[in-house]
Amino acid sequence: MRTARPLLAAAALAVVTTSAAYAFGPEAPPAKPAKHAKVVKPAKSAKPAAPAKPAADGDGGRAPATAAADSVTASCPTNAKYPKREMRGVWIATVKNIDWPSRTGLPIAKQQAEYIRLLDNAVKRRFNAVFFQVRPASDAFYKSSLEPWSAYLTGTAGKDPGWDPLPFLIAEAHRRGLEFHAWFNPYRAVFEGGLNGLPADHPARRHPEWIVKHEGKFYYNPGLPEVRDHVTAVVKDVVQRYDVDGVHFDDYFYPYPGAGAKFDDDDAFAKYGKGTKRADWRRANVNKLIAQVDTVVHEAKPYIKFGVSPFGIWRNKTEDPTGSATGGMSAYDSIYADARHWIKKGTVDYVIPQLYWPRGFKAADYDVLVPWWANEVKGTGVQLYIGQGLYRVGATDTPAWTRPGELPSHLAFNRKYEEVRGDVYFSGKQLLTNPLGVLDRIVKEYYTRPALLPLIGDLGGQAPAVPADLRVQDTTISWKSSPNARAYAVYRVAAGKKVDKCTTADARDLVAVVPAADGERQTFAATGGATYLVTALDRLQNESAPAKTVLP
Numbered sequence: 001m002r003t004a005r006p007l008l009a010a011a012a013l014a015v016v017t018t019s020a021a022y023a024f025g026p027e028a029p030p031a032k033p034a035k036h037a038k039v040v041k042p043a044k045s046a047k048p049a050a051p052a053k054p055a056a057d058g059d060g061g062r063a064p065a066t067a068a069a070d071s072v073t074a075s076c077p078t079n080a081k082y083p084k085r086e087m088r089g090v091w092i093a094t095v096k097n098i099d100w101p102s103r104t105g106l107p108i109a110k111q112q113a114e115y116i117r118l119l120d121n122a123v124k125r126r127f128n129a130v131f132f133q134v135r136p137a138s139d140a141f142y143k144s145s146l147e148p149w150s151a152y153l154t155g156t157a158g159k160d161p162g163w164d165p166l167p168f169l170i171a172e173a174h175r176r177g178l179e180f181h182a183w184f185n186p187y188r189a190v191f192e193g194g195l196n197g198l199p200a201d202h203p204a205r206r207h208p209e210w211i212v213k214h215e216g217k218f219y220y221n222p223g224l225p226e227v228r229d230h231v232t233a234v235v236k237d238v239v240q241r242y243d244v245d246g247v248h249f250d251d252y253f254y255p256y257p258g259a260g261a262k263f264d265d266d267d268a269f270a271k272y273g274k275g276t277k278r279a280d281w282r283r284a285n286v287n288k289l290i291a292q293v294d295t296v297v298h299e300a301k302p303y304i305k306f307g308v309s310p311f312g313i314w315r316n317k318t319e320d321p322t323g324s325a326t327g328g329m330s331a332y333d334s335i336y337a338d339a340r341h342w343i344k345k346g347t348v349d350y351v352i353p354q355l356y357w358p359r360g361f362k363a364a365d366y367d368v369l370v371p372w373w374a375n376e377v378k379g380t381g382v383q384l385y386i387g388q389g390l391y392r393v394g395a396t397d398t399p400a401w402t403r404p405g406e407l408p409s410h411l412a413f414n415r416k417y418e419e420v421r422g423d424v425y426f427s428g429k430q431l432l433t434n435p436l437g438v439l440d441r442i443v444k445e446y447y448t449r450p451a452l453l454p455l456i457g458d459l460g461g462q463a464p465a466v467p468a469d470l471r472v473q474d475t476t477i478s479w480k481s482s483p484n485a486r487a488y489a490v491y492r493v494a495a496g497k498k499v500d501k502c503t504t505a506d507a508r509d510l511v512a513v514v515p516a517a518d519g520e521r522q523t524f525a526a527t528g529g530a531t532y533l534v535t536a537l538d539r540l541q542n543e544s545a546p547a548k549t550v551l552p
Contacts, residue, residue, distance in 0.1 A: 059287035059345065076502035080415055084507045085541075086451040087385045087422025089129035090122055090431060091183070094152050095136035095191055099428035104155035108163050111153075115169060119176050121431040125439050126447040128513070129179040131248050131424060132169060134238065137191040138203060138220070142166035142242065146234050148199045158199030170243050177487055177515040179453060181246030181305070182238050186231050186289060188252060189218040203230060212265060215258045222254060222285040222336075223268035232292050239300045245539065246305035247297050251354060253286045254336045257329065282336035287347075294347040303459050303540055307350035309387050309424070310339040312357070312369055314376075324372040328364040343382045349456050350382060352424050356389030358400030359409060366410060374419040383421050383454055386414060390425040393435040404436040411446045421454040449507040452489065453541045463544040464536035467522075470549040477549060478523045481516065482536040488514045489543060490524050491533040499531050504546055513537070526551050 073084055092099045100118060101111045122130060134141045139150035139157060142165065148158035153165070173180040189195075189204040189211055195218060198204060204211055204218060210230075212221050220227045235247055255263060265282075273281045290308065297306045311331040315323035319330055331337040342348045353373050357364040370386065377384045388410060395401040414420040425431075434440065464482040471478050479488075491509040493499050503509060514524055526532060533546035 076505035089424035309352035354387035
């Protein structure tokens with residue numbers, strides 16, 4: 001994603017040089033750059049599709065996914081102002097302590113309090129997902145036998161922080177109805193400093209042959225099968241041991257252009273290039289990793305979502321007639337990231353292009369890039385969310401970002417394209433600072449109601465049983481817990497308003513998504529003078545038919 005994923009490169013700097021627009025992503029320190037899609041409802045007995053085996057070249061994927069949506073939304077008229085299903089996510093970067101924890105060496109209780117504050121602010125803004133960086137640079141924010149503890153916890157790489165944060169991080173997100181995506185940086189061996197400062201058992205020290213030193217930084221060589229296998233094993237370990245909802249890669253693949261030094265992968269190219277052009281071979285290396293991770297993730301747990309947040313420009317028209325009408329850096333040519341390939345092969349469930357530029361920005365115009373990406377995913381079943389540069393709001397280097405209405409206007413523009421299924425914001429810190437009051441404006445104008453998560457057709461799942469035994473006592477509604485329900489959607493229909501099969505088709509009457517509590521019954525504090533509909537949701541938010549009660 002930015003420098004620490006171009007969700008952060010020093011802070012996701014947006015720089016235009018010669019005609020190139022750079023944006024270093026999610027993990028970088030601040031500074032860098034209406035309808036619903038028609039979908040097919042899985043049959044009630046549908047089981048998760050088994051992942052297809054990779055093609056012989058290692059970069060084949062599953063059959064293209066089918067988009068999905070509940071049959072009510074698909075068959076009823078809806079109001080685009082109240083989308084029922086919309087991704088509303090936020091990246092929480094840990095590299096350089098960008099978002100969490102605020103500094104190294106904090107007491108456990110302080111770390112936990114800071115995280116809860118981030119989540120509570122996400123819920124306050126009606127967000128429904130977090131993308132948390134669990135592996136900034138071949139290190140771990142969880143107990144691992146494969147890689148050492150991250151230095152961003154204690155200040156010392158490999159030092160035990162005294163607890164395993166990941167179960168807490170996941171549980172607190174789920175307790176608030178937030179989906180938890182584990183975010184990994186695949187190829188960065190160390191973010192700052194040299195290899196000598198790493199623990200002796202660090203993979204980069206045990207396997208120096210995996211390492212390429214490039215412009216003062218250390219990377220795993222993407223051309224080595226052993227590197228692909230190691231990265232895949234790290235992801236698989238997390239998926240198998242922790243209750244994550246998704247696996248996420250940022251935009252860091254081969255290094256971003258820097259001072260012009262050559263990335264020294266000559267030996268690997270000589271051994272594995274097989275007569276191909278080096279650029280094609282490098283792209284194939286990345287494609288193989290994406291396909292390999294996709295297969296392993298879905299074999300381990302078919303319901304887990306896997307996706308990538310690529311740099312916002314695939315290629316420019318000057319480089320490829322099917323590219324975008326932009327003049328910035330090409331991810332395809334510069335960092336060997338071919339998002340079009342992943343989409344066509346179905347080796348990702350979603351993409352989140354990092355569009356950290358304003359509308360009208362010549363080198364990389366938001367109004368040009370959104371329709372380009374919408375066309376790329378159209379008809380593929382791969383979902384499209386837009387990476388929003390929340391960290392840029394208020395920046396004075398670009399006049400558009402000094403205007404409080406710039407970022408909200410992106411959401412209005414997105415809703416012109418049915419393929420855009422939501423947004424993810426970089427980054428968590430700005431949930432607390434609310435630059436220019438922009439989050440208040442987004443909530444007031446676009447997030448006026450809660451939203452369920454978009455459904456991805458080939459991940460399976462099945463709606464739980466309809467909530468049973470609804471009861472009203474004073475102003476509390478209760479119902480019997482539905483087996484396998486992860487949450488419940490509550491709709492409030494004002495007295496005198498018609499209730500029919502289309503009432504739950506959009507979010508105009510949706511008042512809450514209530515995480516399932518332990519116990520035989522669930523409760524909701526209601527207000528009178530209305531009809532209430534309650535539906536049950538599984539972990540993917542497949543939705544049951546509603547149960548109904550009236551509160552006089």
